[in-house]
Each structure stands twice: as C-alpha cells, then as structure tokens.
Amino acid sequence: MPELPAAPQMPFFSLAAVREEAASLEPVVRAVVAAVLREGRKHPDVDDCTNETLRRALEGAERLRQGEPVRPWLVGIARHVALDSLRAKKRRRNREAEAPPDSTGDVGSLVDKIPDAAPSAGEILSGKQRDTRVREAIERLAPVMRDALVKFHLEGKSYVQIAQEMNVPLGSVATWVTRGRKAIAAEIGRDHAQDHEGKLQ
Amino acid sequence: MNDDPKNLLPDALVWSGEHLSEIALTALGDGQDKIIPQNALDHAASCESCGAAMGHAAIASMHVGNALRAPIAEVTIERAPVPWLAMIGALVLAIVGSAPSLLEAPRMLVHQMPVVLHGANALLRGLAGGLGPAVNFACAALLILAGAMVARAMPRAWSANKF
Numbered sequence: 070m071p072e073l074p075a076a077p078q079m080p081f082f083s084l085a086a087v088r089e090e091a092a093s094l095e096p097v098v099r100a101v102v103a104a105v106l107r108e109g110r111k112h113p114d115v116d117d118c119t120n121e122t123l124r125r126a127l128e129g130a131e132r133l134r135q136g137e138p139v140r141p142w143l144v145g146i147a148r149h150v151a152l153d154s155l156r157a158k159k160r161r162r163n164r165e166a167e168a169p170p171d172s173t174g175d176v177g178s179l180v181d182k183i184p185d186a187a188p189s190a191g192e193i194l195s196g197k198q199r200d201t202r203v204r205e206a207i208e209r210l211a212p213v214m215r216d217a218l219v220k221f222h223l224e225g226k227s228y229v230q231i232a233q234e235m236n237v238p239l240g241s242v243a244t245w246v247t248r249g250r251k252a253i254a255a256e257i258g259r260d261h262a263q264d265h266e267g268k269l270q
Numbered sequence: 271m272n273d274d275p276k277n278l279l280p281d282a283l284v285w286s287g288e289h290l291s292e293i294a295l296t297a298l299g300d301g302q303d304k305i306i307p308q309n310a311l312d313h314a315a316s317c318e319s320c321g322a323a324m325g326h327a328a329i330a331s332m333h334v335g336n337a338l339r340a341p342i343a344e345v346t347i348e349r350a351p352v353p354w355l356a357m358i359g360a361l362v363l364a365i366v367g368s369a370p371s372l373l374e375a376p377r378m379l380v381h382q383m384p385v386v387l388h389g390a391n392a393l394l395r396g397l398a399g400g401l402g403p404a405v406n407f408a409c410a411a412l413l414i415l416a417g418a419m420v421a422r423a424m425p426r427a428w429s430a431n432k433f
Contacts, residue, residue, distance in 0.1 A: 096315070097301070097328055104325025109318050137339075140301050141332040148329055203337030221300065222335040228302045229277050239276075239305060240283045240293075247296040250330055 091126040105151035206256040214249035299327025
C-alpha cells in the first residue's frame with residue numbers, strides 16, 4: 070500500500086492576511102453552522118454562532134500554526150461553536166426539566182453542573198481514531214482519487230491546477246474528489262452519526 | 271468568478287435537477303467557487319437545502335484535510351531491559367548478609383534434621399496417596415512463574431511520540 074506524503078512546510082504567513090481571509094469566509098462559516106444546527110442560514114442562532122466563530126478566529130489567529138490552511142481551521146471553529154451551542158441548548162432544556170435546586174448547599178453537585186468547554190479525553194481520542202481511519206481509507210482509494218485528494222489537501226492546489234498537472238479535464242478532478250470523499254465518508258459514517266451532524270456529502 | 275469556460279465545471283456536472291449536484295457542492299465546500307458558474311453560486315446562496323449540504327461538504331473536507339495533515343501516530347512499546355547490575359548487587363548483598371548463617375549451617379542442619387525428615391515423610395505419603403498435593407505444588411510454582419513472566423513482558427512506557 071503506498072504511503073501518503075507528509076504535509077509540506079508552508080512559507081511565513083501574516084496575521085493580517087489570516088484575519089482578512091477568515092472574514093471573507095463568512096458565507097462558508099454560516100453554511101457550516103446552519104448545517105450543524107439544522108437551521109436556516111438566517112436563523113438568529115446561526116447569526117450568533119457565525120459571529121462568535123469569526124470573533125474567535127480574529128482573536129485567535131495567532132494560534133493558527135504556520136502552514137495550516139485558514140479555511141479548514143475556520144470550519145473547525147464553526148463546527149465547535151455550533152456543537153457547543155447545541156450542547157448549551159440541551160443543558161438549558163435539562164435544567165428547566167429538573168426540579169428546583171435544594172437548599173443543602175452541596176458545592177460538589179453545583180461544580181459538576183458547570184460546563185467544561187475543553188474537549189474531553191474521549192473526544193480527543195475519538196478525533197485521533199477518526200484521523201487514523203480516514204488515512205487508512207485514503208490509502209485504499211483508487212490512485213487517481215488519492216492523488217487528487219493529496220494534491221488538494223496537502224499541496225494546497227486548486228482543482229484547476231490539479232487538472233492541469235494530471236492532464237485531465239476539470240470535471241474528472243471534481244468527480245474524483247467527490248467520489249473519494251464519499252468512499253471515506255462511508256468508512257467513518259459511524260463517527261458522524263455520533264456527532265449528530267448528519268451524513269457526509 | 272472565472273470567466274474562462276475551460277475552467278468552469280460543465281452544467282451536466284453542476285446541476286442535479288433543480289438543485290446543485292454533489293460534485294458542485296463538494297467543490298463549493300472546498301472553496302472552489304471559481305469553477306462554479308455564477309447561476310449555480312446564486313442558487314447556493316439562496317437555497318437552504320444546498321446551503322446545508324455545502325456546510326456538510328465543508329466539514330467533510332475539513333475532516334479529510336485534517337486527517338491527511340495529522341502526523342501519523344506511531345505507538346511503540348519499549349521493553350524494559352533486564353536490570354542485571356541490580357540483580358547481581360542484590361545477590362552479592364544477600365550472600366554477604368547470609369554469611370554468618372552459612373557458618374552456622376552444619377550445626378543448624380543437624381538441629382533441624384527431624385523437621386526435614388518429617389516434611390519429606392509427609393510429602394512421600396502424600397505422593398503415595400495420590401497426585402493431589404503434587405498438583406497443588408505444581409500449580410503454585412506455575413502461578414509464580416506466570417507472575418514473573420507477566421512482570422517481565424509488561425511495557426515500561428507507551429510512547430506515542432508523534433501525537
């Protein structure tokens with residue numbers, strides 16, 4: 070089985086450019102949030118999460134690792150913000166359904182109810198396992214599909230550049246990327262079911 | 271937007287009935303807006319169904335990209351080296367510590383002989399009466415051996431050096 074190439078090192082990037090790119094990706098952020106929340110793109114919750122995502126991205130641009138592309142980083146923030154919003158909603162519903170708190174002053178039980186925004190050990194492990202499974206699925210793809218995905222994700226090339234490099238029509242590249250990702254999605258579908266985000270496209 | 275028709279996806283690949291095709295949605299999720307015709311971009315901006323699908327496509331793209339960029343997890347199990355030096359040191363210490371007792375050994379042997387003979391007699395009688403006690407002894411010895419093997423085989427550290 071062929072080995073996937075390592076991610077290349079990118080040249081120095083400027084924070085201003087990152088912030089500018091993040092702001093220009095507002096429609097994508099909105100689409101991601103709407104997809105996770107299962108609401109329309111003009112829903113107030115989607116507005117809130119979109120604004121929160123962009124705020125976090127602009128404030129946390131320094132944390133973007135050198136060479137890391139902005140778009141998936143921002144999509145990741147949007148997904149987390151939307152999932153956090155869903156969890157907060159669920160907690161609110163649970164609190165409302167619960168009986169009023171007793172007057173025993175049990176500090177331990179109150180502390181237990183404070184939400185922890187950091188990912189749990191289970192979430193981190195699940196993410197690592199998913200990465201491993203995705204890589205295994207990519208390695209099993211047909212060579213042309215794998216090449217197209219590697220050139221897009223690792224080498225940062227556009228579909229047009231990939232088509233020129235592989236000397237194939239643009240439609241072929243788009244089809245390979247779509248089919249390749251569908252094949253991967255079929256393998257990690259269970260993870261997405263757990264995320265309550267619906268199926269991968 | 272790119273006006274060169276050579277760099278645009280053909281309509282047959284862009285549309286699936288009234289909505290955008292999976293290919294077009296994947297391209298949009300990948301940020302390849304330049305290869306999508308303007309009427310399809312307008313549709314994506316106004317259609318909630320295609321917007322949600324585009325959001326899912328962007329998430330899928332992120333997952334695949336992250337997995338490809340993630341360093342490969344290399345889990346190695348390091349076997350603990352046998353502590354020969356400590357073992358030899360302990361053995362020497364034990365011998366030195368037991369030297370006075372060894373000097374007393376002949377006298378003690380004579381003194382303890384009735385107990386040894388009684389024990390041997392009991393063992394022989396047990397063996398003659400059946401294999402039960404022998405099986406007990408063998409099981410105990412095996413258990414001790416298994417414990418030692420498990421202790422030896424246990425990894426000292428799991429290093430996930432690239433996580």
